[in-house]
Amino acid sequence: MKYFVGIILALCVFNAKAQIDTVILDGVVATVGDNIVLLSEVEERYRAKDVRTEDDRCQILDALLTENVMLVQAELDSILVADEELEAQLDARIEQILRMMNYDRNQFISYYGKTPEAVKEGFREDLKRQLTIQKMQQQIIQEVSVTPTEVKEFFAQIPNDGLPFFNSEVEVGEIVIEPKPNAVELEKARKQLQSIRNRIVNSGEDFAALAKQYSEDPGSGRNGGDLGWGKRGSYVTEFEATAYQLEPNEISEVIKTEFGFHILQLLERRGNLVHLRHILIKPRITQKDKDLAYRQLDTVRTLITKDSLSFAYAVNKYSSENVQSKTNAGLMLNNLTGNSTFEVADLDPNVYFAIDTMQVGDVSAPMFYTNPQTGEELVRIIWLRSRTEPHQANLKQDYAKIQAAAIEQKKATYLSDWISKRVEEMYIKVDDRYSSCNNLDKWYKDSKRNP
Numbered sequence: 001m002k003y004f005v006g007i008i009l010a011l012c013v014f015n016a017k018a019q020i021d022t023v024i025l026d027g028v029v030a031t032v033g034d035n036i037v038l039l040s041e042v043e044e045r046y047r048a049k050d051v052r053t054e055d056d057r058c059q060i061l062d063a064l065l066t067e068n069v070m071l072v073q074a075e076l077d078s079i080l081v082a083d084e085e086l087e088a089q090l091d092a093r094i095e096q097i098l099r100m101m102n103y104d105r106n107q108f109i110s111y112y113g114k115t116p117e118a119v120k121e122g123f124r125e126d127l128k129r130q131l132t133i134q135k136m137q138q139q140i141i142q143e144v145s146v147t148p149t150e151v152k153e154f155f156a157q158i159p160n161d162g163l164p165f166f167n168s169e170v171e172v173g174e175i176v177i178e179p180k181p182n183a184v185e186l187e188k189a190r191k192q193l194q195s196i197r198n199r200i201v202n203s204g205e206d207f208a209a210l211a212k213q214y215s216e217d218p219g220s221g222r223n224g225g226d227l228g229w230g231k232r233g234s235y236v237t238e239f240e241a242t243a244y245q246l247e248p249n250e251i252s253e254v255i256k257t258e259f260g261f262h263i264l265q266l267l268e269r270r271g272n273l274v275h276l277r278h279i280l281i282k283p284r285i286t287q288k289d290k291d292l293a294y295r296q297l298d299t300v301r302t303l304i305t306k307d308s309l310s311f312a313y314a315v316n317k318y319s320s321e322n323v324q325s326k327t328n329a330g331l332m333l334n335n336l337t338g339n340s341t342f343e344v345a346d347l348d349p350n351v352y353f354a355i356d357t358m359q360v361g362d363v364s365a366p367m368f369y370t371n372p373q374t375g376e377e378l379v380r381i382i383w384l385r386s387r388t389e390p391h392q393a394n395l396k397q398d399y400a401k402i403q404a405a406a407i408e409q410k411k412a413t414y415l416s417d418w419i420s421k422r423v424e425e426m427y428i429k430v431d432d433r434y435s436s437c438n439n440l441d442k443w444y445k446d447s448k449r450n451p
Contacts (some may be wrong), residue, residue, distance in 0.1 A: 027321075029307070029431040030061065030443070032068035034362045037061070058437030063445055065430070069422045070136040071129065076389075079139065081131045087231075089127055094120050096217070105223060117228075140418050141411045146403060153393055154406035165394045166401075169341045172351060173311060173330035173383040175300060175319045178376065181283035181294040189283040193254050193261045196279060201251055207265055211278060216260065217280040218375075225277035232272045237266070243274055258322075285377070290368070293379050297366040301381050304363050311363070311383050330383065339400075351382055 027164050030037035046052060046059045101107045105116065112119050143204055146154070181189075196214055199205040208224025215221035235243060238257045246252060246266035255262050260282035268275040276366050308321040309317075315330035325332050331340040332351075344352060354364045364382040388397060395402060423442055430443045 029434065030065055030068075031427070031429045032065060032368070033072040033426050033428075035068045035072060035307060037064045042255065055437075058434065058439050061430075061437070062439050062443075065428070065440075066419055067129075067133050069426060069428075070133045072426060073422060074132050074136040076128060077136075077139070079135050081135065086124070086128055086131065089131065090120050090123055091447070093123060093127070098255045102218075114329075137415065143412045144407065144414050146406045146410055150410070151295070151399070151403045151406050152395065154409065155402050158393075165392050166388070166390065166398065167343045167345070168209060168388060168390050169343055170347070170387045171340050171385040171387055172342070172347070172355060173309075174325050174330050174332060175297065175314070175315055175330060175383075176298045176323045176325070176380040177293045177318065178320050178322070178377050178378055179285050179289045182289055185283040185286060185289075189261050189281045190254055190256070191298055193263060193279065193281040194222055194283075195232055197254060197263045207277065207279075211277065215279040216279065216282045220278065221280070222447065225279050226267075227276045227278060229270075229273050229275050231275050239278075243276055290377065290379070293369075294366050297379050297381055301363050301366065304383075323378075331385065354382045355384045358382075360384055361386055 016428060024153050027035045029039050029042060041064055042057055042060050045064075046057055049056060077288055097119075098105075098108060098116060103113075108116055108119075114122070118204040192214075196210055200207050200210060208226075211225030212223075212258060215225055217225070220227050231439050232240065234240070234246070236257050236259070238255055239262060242255050242264065243264055246264065248266055252262075252264040252268055255358060260280050262278045262280050264276055264278045266274060297318075300309070300314050304311055304314055312329045315326065319326050319330060328340070332342070333340055334346060334400070336343050336346060347355075348369075350369055352366065354367060355362075358364065366379050366381050368377055368379050370376070391397060393402065420442065428443055434440055435444060
């Protein structure tokens with residue numbers, strides 16, 4: 001288990017500040033094939049821990065040795081990380097950091113001492129290493145599964161006083177409708193953006209200045225509408241079709257997407273990569289538009305409660321395409337666990353209060369809520385699919401959880417055995433300064449065979 005946990009922890013670490021502010025310490029402390037492990041790598045991970053013990057260095061070196069065994073094997077097996085995948089992952093990480101800083105580039109530069117583009121390049125090699133290890137690990141354990149008999153045997157090995165106690169859990173579904181702007185508001189937004197375009201094209205006003213003043217894209221607006229570099233497939237259909245028809249510095253006509261109305265300017269193009277900026281104007285949603293969406297969803301609720309529609313059919317027919325639950329038959333997914341069960345305390349407060357007095361199978365009245373990703377106000381109904389009472393773990397109620405735990409244990413054992421076999425086959429040498437680490441015994445045995 002320790003090898004599996006060590007690798008997972010290593011893959012989860014993505015501390016940009018630590019990467020940038022590292023004091024390099026020279027010295028090779030281990031060799032795996034042609035790969036070396038530096039003292040600075042051990043110390044960097046050690047300093048990143050909030051609570052430290054001397055034994056932590058032993059655990060960290062164990063993880064680094066394991067990772068390097070996987071990297072050596074990945075090279076032998078020709079396991080590669082595609083450039084497109086690496087680029088997408090890098091973009092996602094920079095986007096996440098910027099989002100946490102409300103897309104304030106100045107705050108980003110102040111914190112990291114570099115631009116987002118420079119930090120992205122600094123991440124590149126480390127992330128490529130992480131993804132390679134991840135792919136190797138997935139290949140090793142991809143065939144691991146457990147039978148029902150193994151699940152029962154796993155459960156039987158847990159002492160009665162070691163059985164976990166589960167709080168009340170629920171499964172909840174939703175149908176979400178987005179209030180749509182009416183024709184009058186659509187035309188107002190289009191005309192406003194057309195006026196802005198005329199000021200740029202006919203009067204020579206500065207695109208970036210007007211983007212900062214008027215654009216309703218919170219990410220790019222404060223940066224003069226600059227979207228940075230993007231590749232084909234990165235944008236919604238209408239936006240992308242327009243972008244790739246533009247000449248450098250050309251400004252598009254007003255176009256409409258699901259987000260609102262846009263004008264685009266192509267700054268530069270390199271093959272399938274385009275550097276764009278845009279101005280977005282969103283049509284206003286009036287109270288009448290919201291009331292109409294509420295009434296539509298209330299009608300859907302009535303049909304469901306009268307058994308005229310199944311919940312799953314109603315989700316497919318009426319729920320917004322822009323919510324995750326649409327692809328899961330309406331069931332909300334728990335971000336903490338990745339499945340559809342929630343401890344009551346983990347629910348959004350609005351959902352919690354909606355289902356508090358509901359019986360299994362009930363559907364709530366429509367309620368408005370704010371989408372945390374977009375800030376838009378939506379309306380939804382909530383369906384209580386199931387509810388469990390607090391209880392001690394048992395196979396009848398908790399089979400899926402017990403099965404998942406059994407699989408993880410089997411994967412950890414399988415991975416540990418795989419590492420042990422590779423230790424027998426690869427050249428591995430570990431510095432004697434770690435000889436007191438009991439968890440590194442197997443690595444030293446090999447290093448003594450390969451002086």
